[in-house]
């Protein structure tokens with residue numbers, strides 16, 4: 001099985017459409033103003049409109065005011081919500097949309113407990129813990145901290161790039177991989193050659 005591939009932090013329709021043509025299964029839209037990858041609803045709507053069928057649009061929020069999430073949902077046809085902060089299960093459910101919960105992994109995190117708390121999530125996205133920065137850091141974590149037998153689909157992220165993703169897939173066997181910094185030319189600017197190389201590396205490492 002080849003893991004699904006999400007390219008996160010797209011900021012224009014042309015690059016998002018190109019990523020989809022290269023084989024991305026999902027693209028992530030960051031609604032978090034401090035991020036260099038932040039987009040507004042107008043740009044996000046244009047990006048979603050440029051995607052072919054069967055490519056999932058994921059809206060990423062970090063402890064956002066629910067009014068902001070609702071305002072985005074009113075304007076942008078998102079398929080899935082990604083909550084990347086400390087959102088409680090009730091918050092995540094309140095929008096009545098499919099969601100996945102991000103967890104920033106450090107040595108004492110109990111992912112089985114997370115999976116039980118967010119049992120209705122479509123998946124758990126695991127990312128590196130970096131103090132003071134919620135995500136998109138390019139930092140990796142020790143994949144040995146991931147327990148076997150997680151009951152939710154696992155989306156592996158954090159410091160993945162074209163050179164290390166094959167090893168990550170072989171070791172972790174995730175449902176999907178998610179990348180942002182590792183396919184950028186510079187912070188916030190995606191590089192199509194790196195996206196192509198990343199997708200190629202994931203496919204070459206497909207799981208039995």
Ligand SMILES: O=C(O)c1ccccc1NCC(=O)[C@H](O)[C@H](O)COP(=O)(O)O
Nearest residue numbers: 008035135136137138158159179180181
């Ligand atoms: O991308 C961001 O700027 C960002 C900001 C705040 C919270 C999350 C953010 N990105 C989340 C993602 O889904 C990234 O793909 C994930 O954190 C991995 O990022 P990277 O290590 O840069 O590949």
